[in-house]
Amino acid sequence: MELKRIVGYEAAKLVKDGDIVGLGTGSTTHYFIKKLGERVKKDEIEVMGIPTSYQSFFLAKESGIPVTTLNEHDIDIAVDGADEVDPDLNLIKGGGAAHTMEKIVDGSAVRFVVIVDSSKIVDQLGSMPVPVEVIPDAMRVVQRNIEIIGGAPALRMAERKDGPVITDNGNFVLDVAFEEIGNPWDLEVELNSIPGVVENGLFTGLADEVLVGKDGKVETLKRI
CATH class of the missing domain: 3.30.70.260 (ACT domain)
Structure with a gap:
């Protein structure tokens, strides 16, 4: 859980004042949303979130992040987790059954950032269904x-x-x-x-970068 917290907090630093943010679903993204809420309060940045599930919607509201919809705004940056990530940054997602809205939101973002711990990095997709x-x-x-x-x-x-x-x-x-x-x-x-x-739950060619929590640090993988 510590690696998830570290990488979630690191992703929250990428959000800029005025951004419309896609809010992913899952245990790692939980830390991102909570930290982003802290930035809204402490740093007084103005952002709006577009949730990918009821889970992320309720967490955003609890964290003080105003929410909006894709019908009203375009997305500057989306941050989401993954269940598997291959060397080409293709993903398997959907462990939380929210992959339909996740793909819509993540695929609509100008910048899509994936946050995972090192256990999610695989040589080839398919270890999980x-x-x-x-x-x-x-x-x-x-x-x-x-x-x-x-x-x-x-x-x-x-x-x-x-x-x-x-x-x-x-x-x-x-x-x-x-x-x-x-x-x-x-x-x-x-x-x-x-x-x-x-x-x-296959997300091919969507991720721009992947933040990986490993050995207490964060490594950034970028799509070539």
Whole structure:
């Protein structure tokens, strides 16, 4: 947790007075939002946040960060976590089931900064399943089509309620395991081409830089 705190605090330094900020979702981004709220109060900077989930919305309000929407403002900088990061800064996201709005917000930002600890850095994506948000009525046919392209889908079940996880958009999440992900760019498009799929957790070509917490320090990786 200390590495998450360090990298979250470092990312908060990147936000400038007047910025519209995309607020990611997850345990690492939690520290970023809390620190940004401190800057709003102590440094008296004026920013507005665009949350990617109810979690980040409530945390922003609690931290004193005014919120807005993409319908009202463009995003200067988005800060978000990731579940996996490969050498080309492609990502797997969606462990918190917020990847649809995360991709919209992160992909709309002028600058998209990813914050992770070193355990999230991998040689190739695919050690964890790819989250796929699915319209409930389409789940069976989506599962069948995912199996055709080589995936093994499993419906994500809730831990503290009976039944499946329900996203902020009212949909289900399939966690799809692949033997390997040789070309994440093509797989991202292929998954999103299946009727009934809302969005998947592969984020290819979106991250501008990744702040990595390692050995008590922060290392910056930039897309070439």
